[in-house]
Amino acid sequence: MNTILPIDKYSVLLYLLVKCINGFRLTYGQGILLFSIGCVALESFWINYPASNREIFYPIFFLAASFFFIKSNISLLKVRNIFFVNVLFGLICAILANIGVGNPYSRTLLEKGLPDLFAPLGFSPTNQVFGTFCVLHLIISFEYRKFDWTFFVTIIALVLSFNRCSIIFLFIILYIYRRKVLYVILCTIVIAFIKWWKELEVLLSTATLGSRDELRYGVTLSFWRSKDTMVYLFGRGNSNTTDKIAAKTIWERSYIENGLDFILHSYGFLGLLVISIALVTLFLWIYQKKEWKFLIFFLYYLLIEQWMTHEFLASSFMFFMGIITMLVEQKTIKNSRHGRNFDSNRYI
Structure with missing residues (x-):
């Protein structure tokens, strides 16, 4: 689906450009994360071209935008x-x-x-x-x-x-x-x-839950049964299965709803490894700050909601990551004024 970029993606790119021009800079950890997943995405896109699509870069843009959003003090x-x-x-x-x-x-x-x-x-x-x-x-x-x-x-x-x-x-x-x-x-x-x-x-009714399992069959055919080492490592470089694969499924839909399936199909196990390390780092950061409610929010949103229907291609992903992280930072600053330790540079 190499269509023209939707307006929300254009807005994110414009937002990133403005922030860069205004001198906003990423932390070391943020830069490493974006560089790592960006390299995997580029490699997957290049290996699978022209069957790849640009949508696999959208989550990276949204994640970068969330980092700048955190620093915006809005x-x-x-x-x-x-x-x-x-x-x-x-x-x-x-x-x-x-x-x-x-x-x-x-x-x-x-x-x-x-x-x-x-x-x-x-x-x-x-x-x-x-x-x-x-x-x-x-x-x-x-x-x-x-x-x-x-x-x-x-x-x-x-x-x-x-x-x-x-x-x-x-x-x-x-x-x-x-x-x-x-x-x-x-x-x-x-x-x-x-x-x-x-x-x-x-x-x-559990009918819709059963249909979600049926929708995953396309990724089973496209990824798991590919028997291709490069596919396992870098994925298909595409956020959707092919129409040929979709025709073999019950619902005949190429769109991938499950978050884990999306990551594996788009970036392969290398991408999953980078994202898993980032998630563990995020969870440990919040755990260290003892902000339990926000840890629960992140755990539910990233590990449970995305399993049902992922939001990696929607701006809600950017806003959730940015806003909850901002709230953690604000809460930590407030607590530091009451004697708790705080390091303003320690976040992804």
């Missing part, structure tokens, strides 16, 4: 307000779609067995990306204790996204920040399912 409350524009727009579009006014900014829940119901999408490419922006809005709200009307609208929008990963993330957030509220919500959910089981059991 107000996270302003970022929160920007996220809410998308949240509110998506919610309004979903309401319009549910009353018969069709639009491309909402999405039918046909895959979940609810073809007549539409979920908010906004300017996001998927419901999960929309949910991630909602999650970031809520985390910033809790950290800054901003519980205005936008906070409650965002919770409603997240729930109406009907995205399991995002709703589970909401439960994790409530467990960390407002445990009693979570218990009340869980009790309400249990009572609702007891009373309206037949109407609500579709929401617990």
Whole structure:
């Protein structure tokens, strides 16, 4: 899919250019990480050309942008307000779609067995990306204790996204920040399912989970059964399988949803090694600072959510990495003023 770069990718490239011109510099660790994964991506792209595609470079651009974002000192409350524009727009579009006014900014829940119901999408490419922006809005709200009307609208929008990963993330957030509220919500959910089981059991359907395993079969054919050492080392240099491979699968889709499959298919085991080292370093950095809640956020987002449907090609990946890291830094600085040690240069 060597199409023209989408507008969000152009925006990221422009952002990186502006930051470089303004003198923003990466730390040693950040530079090593980007250089390492960049070399693997270039090698994979070159080996597999012309079957490779440029999308394998998007996560690297997003990661670099998140590093500059961390240093920008931008107000996270302003970022929160920007996220809410998308949240509110998506919610309004979903309401319009549910009353018969069709639009491309909402999405039918046909895959979940609810073809007549539409979920908010906004300017996001998927419901999960929309949910991630909602999650970031809520985390910033809790950290800054901003519980205005936008906070409650965002919770409603997240729930109406009907995205399991995002709703589970909401439960994790409530467990960390407002445990009693979570218990009340869980009790309400249990009572609702007891009373309206037949109407609500579709929401617990595992059919979509089974379909995710079926969607992985394309990578099984393209990567695991390639029996090619270079493919195992550097991947296919492509974020999608070929149409020929897709035709052999049940859903006939070339898009790779699973995050691990995406990494292996795009960068091979060398890329997986570099990314694994980076993740371990990130987790150890947060562990050393004893910011447990942010460690939980990173663990869930990077190891669980991306397993279901990855966001490496979406701007939500950049914002999540940047915002949570900024919050860790801010929390560490605040704690250092109360006697805890702090080293401002120790982050990826």
